[in-house]
Amino acid sequence: MAGLAANASIALTFAFTFPTAGNFETVAVVDTANSVAETNEANNLALLPVTVVAATVDLVVSSLSTVPARPVTGRVATGRITITNNGNTAAGAFLVSWRPWPLAATLTQQVSGLAAGASTVVSIDFTFPVAGAWPSTVTVDSSNAVRESNEGNNTLTRTLNVDPARADLVVSAVVLAPSSPVVGQSTTASITVTNTGNTAATEFRVQWRPRLLAPPVSIRVAGLAAGAAATVQLAYTFPFAGTFPGTVTVDPDRQVAELNEANNTFQLQVVVAPNTVDLVIEDVTINPSSPTQAASATVSIRIRNTGNTAAGPFLVEWNPDALFLSTPGLSTVSQQVNGLAAGATTTVTFTFAYPRAGNFSTVARVDAFNNVSETNEANNRFVRAVTVQPAPIDLVITSFTLDPASPVRGVPTTARITVRNNGPIAAGPFSVQWRLRQSDGFGPTVRIDGLNAGESRTVTLQGTYFQAGAITTAAVVDVFNQVVEPGGAENNNTVTRSAAVVPQRTTLRVTLVSMRSFADGDQGLAGAGEWNPIIVGVLDPTATCTVLGQTVPDVRCFTFADNDVDDNSQVNLPANRSIVVTLEESAPLAAVVTVLEDDSPLAPQFLGFASLLSFPPAYRTLGTQTIDGQQGDCATAPRCFQVTLRVELVRSNVPGSTLAAQAKAQRLAGKAGAKAGSLPKAGRNALTEFRRVLDQKSRPAGTGE
Incomplete structure (x- = not known):
């Protein structure tokens, strides 16, 4: 080996064939040449006892069967022979012989070999010529080609039943x-x-x-x-x-x-079994189970023929009031059934409306005229108790809407209220009321002469809110309790809605259309006025105007300049020269155009105001107005400049007719639209501050106004 790292291991495999059977002691030695210096040379050898068994082959016939299981004479049957090698060593090629019946020639088939413990199936076809129970013999290794440990188990004999070709x-x-x-x-x-x-x-x-x-x-x-x-x-x-x-x-x-x-x-x-006919009423159901006075109910009578023979035609009756509690008495209803098969059921239904409330005992009867001969005539009746509820006239509000959905303060609002009679009978006259606020004890009211069962009616009522804010409004049907609604039906006569009353709002667009100079205000030698800044402002409580280094509240504005203005000439206007303002309630439209001529070495010269003041509803149709610039330091009386303003209506939540009516009411009351031209105090303060800032900036420091 090339080597082995410290604490490492390696597994080595050696192949060896033992030539004989027996018990052996095998030895494994590491570092046989002592080429490695070791701390312990005494543990390099290991012993392993090995028992080697003899090689055996044992071929046996495990089973013999045929396909089909019972062969038929004159038809090919397949013998299926299972061979097993019970030895521990593979067998070489061998021969399998089969004698299907005693008078048959032996059939053989070669098998190339069989591994130890393995099985194989040999299939051999044969046609039996004669029916009967025949001994059939199979021999494996019939030529003794394979040396086996047991040569006495190579044959198997079974009896095969061979049938003639017949049906059964x-x-x-x-x-x-x-x-x-x-x-x-x-x-x-x-x-x-x-x-x-x-x-x-x-x-x-x-x-x-x-x-x-x-x-x-x-x-x-x-x-x-x-x-x-x-x-x-x-x-x-x-x-x-x-x-x-x-x-x-x-x-x-x-x-x-x-x-x-x-x-x-x-x-x-x-x-x-003998013939039997027996008609019985299995059940009587009423839907609804507790009907309502004057409302239709369905009575279902289930009938069964419990006999084994069909019944001919018969009559089914139902008496809704067996105790005659209703006056006048209620009539019995009946229905013909054309017949009923043995064991079958049928259901007879009646539709009926009780004219009055109360407790009733009802009786159903099958074969009321005894047309059918039955095995039991005593089971043809069925009694059912029923409680009839009083007719609940129920007036309900099915729809309640406001137009507009968010009412406008001081503008008439329309309430549309749809009422329905959910009861089974007609209701008499009643009134519908709209309470603008749920807490009100009164409101616009309309009378309805009556409603049939299931009928609906829509009424419209008008009212005006005089305060803005969140509200809960209510619609009430039968406000004076003229109609009796039993069973708690009075509890659903009121429907509420939440809404928000908004102030009157009108949005206008004020556009500077043109501006003309009559006197440029220049006092120098150049001969051209330097109008800087030109300020366009509109009264708007939601805005501020930053001009000449100061912030003026309640004014929305824009500024521009033209540094080359001549007498009797048109002033150059900016690209964006419109102001959009939203005015609430009676706030007027107040627009001001101011010019400062910045040619003075000490302070700009104030050339005057061009003012536009208009109150609702007039400002909605004001259109284009031409206004002189006055009250300034203009050397040429009566004006230094002139502007043209266009006022356009963008949107409004107040109809023009309402504004006209309000203006008329003010005049009739002697108020004349807040003195017909004077600004409210908040507006006057805003414009005063605006004028003060301009006037202050147009005078030299230290001078009085």
Whole structure:
């Protein structure tokens, strides 16, 4: 070996054949040449005792069988011979011999060899010429080619049963229908015949003698293949009741040559019952089980003929009030049944509405006129108690919607309420009310003259919310309890909805369309005004305007500049020159355009305001307005510049008609739209601050206003 690492191991394999049997002591030695210096040279040798057994071969015939298991004369059968080597050494080639029957020549087949403990199957075909039980002998290694440890177990003899080529007909099953025959009714025997032989049967007859002295009934079968089965049916009507021994025979005429002629008969005993008819009511059900007054209920009566003979036509009756509690009395209802087979059931149904509530005893009766002769006439009635509930008129609200879904403060809101009579009878007059807030004890109300059973009606009511915020609103049917609704049906007369009342909002777009200079305000030698900044502002409580280094609340603005403005010229406008503002409630539209001329060495010159003020609803249709810039340090009276503003309606949750009505109401009340042009205090403060910042920035430091 090349070497071995410290603490490592290696397994070595050596092949050796022992020449003889016996007990041997084998020795394994490592480092036989002592080429490795070791700390322990005394552990390099190991001993292993070995017992070597003699080589044996033992061929035996394990089994002999044939395919088919019972050979048929004149047909090829295959002998299947199993050979096993019970020795510990493989056998060489050997011969297998088979003598199928004593008068047959020996058949042989060569086997090339067989491993120790292995088995093999040898197949040899043979045709038996004569039927009978024949001894059949198999010999393995018939030529003694293989030396075996036991030469006395090489032969096996078995008896093989060889059948002639014949059919064998047997009655394998008989089934009666009905299984319990009745006098006067046809009984059918289903007879299964099987050919258990090895050859197809030719035409034969199947015969049934139902009872002694009765003529047999029979049927012909064209033939039956080997191993096949056929079922035939024969019918007979027994004339009276009793127990009858009978016989079923296959091939009673012996037309078919069979392997066994003694198995062609099947004994059959039939018990025939007398005729019986018995109509009974198994159950009476009412759906619903506790009907409601004036509402249709279905009564189902299940009837069974427990006899063995069909019943002819009969009448079924149902009395809804056997104790005559209802006044006037309730009428009995009936229905004809055309007949009922033995053991069969049928269900008779009636639809009925009790005119009043209460407890009733109902009676169902089968064969009410005794048309059918029965074995038991005492079981034809069935009593069922029923409780009829009072008719629950139930007025319910099936739909409750608001339009708009989020009401607008001060704008009429429409409530659509759909009510339905879920009861079985008509309801009289009642009222429907809309309570704008659930806590209100009143609200818009409408009267409905009545509703038929199942009928619905939709009403519309209008109301106006005068405060914004979250609300719970309610619709109430039968608000004055004019209709009696029993059984807790008054508890579902109110439906609530949650909503949010929003302020009046109008969104406008204010666009600077054009701007014209009449006096450029320039005091220098250049002859052109430097308008910087030009400020466009719109009053908006949600915004701030950062201008000239200061932040002005409640104003939304944009600025731009034109540093080359001449007298009587158009000012250059920016690309984005619109402001979108959303105004709530009565807030007015207040827009201001301001110009500062920045040509002064100390402070910009304030050239004036161009102001637009409009109140709702006028600002919705204001359109395009041209406004002079005034109140500034303009050398040319009465104006330094002029602007054109366009006001467009973007959206609004307030109809124009509502705004007009509000404006009219203000005028009639003497308020004249908050003095017809004055700004609310918050707006005035915002514009004042805006003006103060501009005015302050346009004056030199240290000067008064």
